[in-house]
Amino acid sequence: MTSRLPFLFLIFVLLLVGISNIYYRHVHNGVPLTPGQRIDIWQVEAEVTFTGVGKPVTVSLNLPRDRQFELIEEFTASPAYGVTISRDGGDSKAVWSKREVRGSQTLYYKASFKNALDPPSDEGPTEISEIPFQAEPYESSAKSLLAQARNKSGSQSTFIDQVVQLINSDDQNMAMLLSRYSRTNAFALLMEYAQFPIKRVRGLQLEDERRNQSLIPLIKVWVDNEWRLLNLGNVALDEEVPLLIWVEDEPSVLDVTGGEDSSLRFAISKFSTSAVREANNVARDKSWGFGLYSLPIAEQNLFRSILLLPLGALVVVFLRIMIGIRCSGTFMPVLIATSFIQTELLNGLLGFTLVVAVGLMIRSYLSHLNLLMVSRISAVVIVVIGIIIAFTIFAFRMGLTEALTITFFPMVIMAWTIERMSILWEEEGAHEVLVQGGGSLFIALIAYLLMDNYLMRHWAFNFLGVHALIMAAVLMMGQYTGYRLLELRRFKALG
Amino acid sequence: MFGLAKSSTLRARGVMGMNQRNISYIARYNDRSLYPNVDNKLRTKELALEEGIAVPDLLGTVSYQHDVEEVFDMLPKDQGFCIKPSKGSGGKGILVITSRDENGFMKASGSYVQEQDIVRHISNILAGLFSLGGDADVAMVEALIEFDPIFAGYSHEGVPDIRLIVFKGYPVMAMLRLATHASDGKANLHQGAVGVGLDITTGNAISAVQYSELVTHHPDTDKVLRDISIENWRSLMTLASKCYEVSGLGYLGVDLVLDKHRGPLVLELNARPGLAIQIANQKGMLENLRHIESLKLRRALNVEQRIDYVLENFAVGR
Numbered sequence: 001m002t003s004r005l006p007f008l009f010l011i012f013v014l015l016l017v018g019i020s021n022i023y024y025r026h027v028h029n030g031v032p033l034t035p036g037q038r039i040d041i042w043q044v045e046a047e048v049t050f051t052g053v054g055k056p057v058t059v060s061l062n063l064p065r066d067r068q069f070e071l072i073e074e075f076t077a078s079p080a081y082g083v084t085i086s087r088d089g090g091d092s093k094a095v096w097s098k099r100e101v102r103g104s105q106t107l108y109y110k111a112s113f114k115n116a117l118d119p120p121s122d123e124g125p126t127e128i129s130e131i132p133f134q135a136e137p138y139e140s141s142a143k144s145l146l147a148q149a150r151n152k153s154g155s156q157s158t159f160i161d162q163v164v165q166l167i168n169s170d171d172q173n174m175a176m177l178l179s180r181y182s183r184t185n186a187f188a189l190l191m192e193y194a195q196f197p198i199k200r201v202r203g204l205q206l207e208d209e210r211r212n213q214s215l216i217p218l219i220k221v222w223v224d225n226e227w228r229l230l231n232l233g234n235v236a237l238d239e240e241v242p243l244l245i246w247v248e249d250e251p252s253v254l255d256v257t258g259g260e261d262s263s264l265r266f267a268i269s270k271f272s273t274s275a276v277r278e279a280n281n282v283a284r285d286k287s288w289g290f291g292l293y294s295l296p297i298a299e300q301n302l303f304r305s306i307l308l309l310p311l312g313a314l315v316v317v318f319l320r321i322m323i324g325i326r327c328s329g330t331f332m333p334v335l336i337a338t339s340f341i342q343t344e345l346l347n348g349l350l351g352f353t354l355v356v357a358v359g360l361m362i363r364s365y366l367s368h369l370n371l372l373m374v375s376r377i378s379a380v381v382i383v384v385i386g387i388i389i390a391f392t393i394f395a396f397r398m399g400l401t402e403a404l405t406i407t408f409f410p411m412v413i414m415a416w417t418i419e420r421m422s423i424l425w426e427e428e429g430a431h432e433v434l435v436q437g438g439g440s441l442f443i444a445l446i447a448y449l450l451m452d453n454y455l456m457r458h459w460a461f462n463f464l465g466v467h468a469l470i471m472a473a474v475l476m477m478g479q480y481t482g483y484r485l486l487e488l489r490r491f492k493a494l495g
Numbered sequence: 496m497f498g499l500a501k502s503s504t505l506r507a508r509g510v511m512g513m514n515q516r517n518i519s520y521i522a523r524y525n526d527r528s529l530y531p532n533v534d535n536k537l538r539t540k541e542l543a544l545e546e547g548i549a550v551p552d553l554l555g556t557v558s559y560q561h562d563v564e565e566v567f568d569m570l571p572k573d574q575g576f577c578i579k580p581s582k583g584s585g586g587k588g589i590l591v592i593t594s595r596d597e598n599g600f601m602k603a604s605g606s607y608v609q610e611q612d613i614v615r616h617i618s619n620i621l622a623g624l625f626s627l628g629g630d631a632d633v634a635m636v637e638a639l640i641e642f643d644p645i646f647a648g649y650s651h652e653g654v655p656d657i658r659l660i661v662f663k664g665y666p667v668m669a670m671l672r673l674a675t676h677a678s679d680g681k682a683n684l685h686q687g688a689v690g691v692g693l694d695i696t697t698g699n700a701i702s703a704v705q706y707s708e709l710v711t712h713h714p715d716t717d718k719v720l721r722d723i724s725i726e727n728w729r730s731l732m733t734l735a736s737k738c739y740e741v742s743g744l745g746y747l748g749v750d751l752v753l754d755k756h757r758g759p760l761v762l763e764l765n766a767r768p769g770l771a772i773q774i775a776n777q778k779g780m781l782e783n784l785r786h787i788e789s790l791k792l793r794r795a796l797n798v799e800q801r802i803d804y805v806l807e808n809f810a811v812g813r
Binding site: 321324372373374423427428429479480481482483484485487488489490491492493494495 | 498499500501502504505506508510512513514515518519560587588618619622623624679686704707708709773774777778779
């Protein structure tokens with residue numbers, strides 16, 4: 001026998017390809033393992049308004065780079081403006097420009113975001129800002145506040161909690177600071193004195209159906225090796241609603257040169273979409289994202305059913321090689337199972353049995369007519385069509401609309417089944433017809449149950465790696481030299 | 496348990512399963528290009544005659560639909576005959592006529608068929624109804640074998656045949672197949688024929704089964720099966736062994752019949768012989784197959800040397 005090494009290597013490669021494809025599709029493309037999962041998508045619309053004064057205008061809008069969110073798509077709407085969106089290095093902005101602008105202007109930037117699949121962990125602070133110098137009495141107020149907080153705290157995080165409490169208290173020193181600084185700035189100042197790395201950020205609350213929203217100033221403090229987000233302003237944050245960080249440590253969000261009275265407003269809407277579709281939209285945009293979703297819908301649906309056939313083939317291979325069930329026609333049961341999917345199981349079983357039974361009766365008459373085989377099978381095909389039409393009309397008259405699906409049976413396959421069974425009956429007797437017909441229906445039933453399973457349907461279409469695994473299983477079973485289960489019964493007299 | 500044999504027991508007794516037969520023997524020792532030698536019975540007959548192997552007489556063939564009527568010129572007036580597809584498998588499509596009288600042609604079962612039934616049967620054969628893969632086929636008309644009276648009382652309505660498994664030219668296992676009323680005169684074990692395991696070195700009956708159950712008497716005639724002993728066994732072994740050279744197939748099933756006048760004849764060869772022979776012999780055949788596989792010979796033995804080897808090494812004490 002030739003070396004098994006290449007064979008085992010092939011199996012190994014198939015398993016590797018299959019598993020890595022599934023892993024990649026799940027983890028990197030975000031295809032969920034179960035169908036029907038939904039994800040939220042937020043559509044954020046930034047509306048920039050200003051008044052032109054007849055001069056050249058450049059509008060620069062900083063764009064969010066929040067690691068917790070993934071940008072799905074973005075576009076701008078702005079009549080007659082030149083637009084560039086640049087994302088290089090630490091800078092990402094949209095820039096509109098126009099030679100001469102007069103009157104009230106409105107520019108739109110729209111973007112859709114979803115939660116990032118695997119957000120990268122936060123980078124630590126690069127440098128600690130220098131201790132700022134403040135005029136008295138603010139400096140001594142700050143220092144005494146910090147001393148107070150330090151006394152009452154045992155760790156870095158409780159220290160920060162104490163500072164936040166102080167800001168909300170009516171302490172004299174605090175009142176002194178707040179007479180000059182906003183609450184956010186006062187907190188930032190205190191943190192700088194205490195040598196905590198901070199970031200001034202502005203965030204947007206992603207609440208559905210909100211208009212005229214503005215960015216909320218917030219502070220990020222580096223404590224216990226992570227950035228802690230603190231809201232010190234007067235606007236309470238809704239904990240339930242996700243927050244999109246729009247800018248970090250940047251002086252301005254919007255920069256308009258050549259215009260007046262500029263303002264920035266946000267509108268947010270949320271919708272949920274199928275996680276599968278969204279994941280495949282992502283995969284399609286990447287050039288190496290190989291997915292069936294790039295095909296037209298009609299072809300997609302075709303492949304949905306074609307990709308179930310490997311599952312059926314796997315069932316046939318398993319039941320024939322490992323169990324030893326006999327059936328008529330190697331893959332006839334798979335085709336029957338495919339029709340069961342269209343007809344529903346009970347209708348399918350009943351319809352199949354009825355058509356074959358009536359077909360066998362008519363075929364037994366045809367066998368007396370001395371026909372050549374080709375014309376006899378053609379006659380059986382026509383008879384099968386006749387039976388199906390008769391059943392359909394009869395069922396419709398009786399109001400059994402479920403029975404109408406009987407037309408999904410492959411007519412030629414049915415005709416061949418009838419022909420084979422009929423020959424089998426003449427040659428080997430009714431018992432063999434029952435064994436093989438029953439075996440075929442049993443295999444069809446198992447194949448149907450597997451092919452109709454919603455998880456299997458989902459995997460077969462969305463994880464093509466599954467087919468590499470099936471291929472490996474089929475090849476391995478092809479080399480199985482052990483006993484079939486039913487052979488243990490057959491050779492009972494020997495064991 | 497559950498009416499199943501234990502797989503370890505079967506393995507210990509050297510029982511070969513279907514998967515193992517297909518992968519380890521048929522795929523390995525039977526070159527696919529040689530299959531037509533056995534799948535086409537007309538070709539088998541030609542090859543056998545070249546080697547001087549006795550086969551049933553060929554009365555004629557029908558190859559085309561418009562020649563179907565000519566078959567009646569070939570049929571013997573006073574003798575039985577059988578019509579079979581050249582590429583048939585598993586005994587499918589064989590029509591056996593034992594005699595004819597004013598009622599028409601009498602089948603082995605005693606029922607009658609008419610000329611038009613024979614025409615239809617040949618049409619079916621030509622259209623490929625019985626052939627592997629449904630290819631167009633040729634109908635063969637053969638003289639009926641007059642079976643040896645030593646089997647009188649052992650077979651009901653049909654011709655008993657002897658199946659030998661020949662591996663690389665060495666006969667490794669043998670079985671006599673007796674038709675019963677249940678098998679409708681056919682010698683197929685799964686249809687209810689009795690299989691009698693034969694000692695490969697002596698041709699004496701070892702044990703007998705029907706429907707995979709041990710039996711001691713023929714179910715229709717009540718004759719004791721254990722008494723069966725094939726005479727001239729060595730000549731049957733030689734005949735079977737020669738078929739290795741005829742067909743070139745390493746794992747081969749040879750079906751023989753004993754004709755009253757002409758002695759043993761090769762009925763047909765089979766590239767995928769079944770496994771029921773092991774049940775009839777109450778013994779697995781892997782032991783003998785592996786024995787032959789392990790032989791390291793400097794030059795291939797001829798037929799007589801192979802038979803001597805088998806007689807020396809495969810004898811089983813009764």
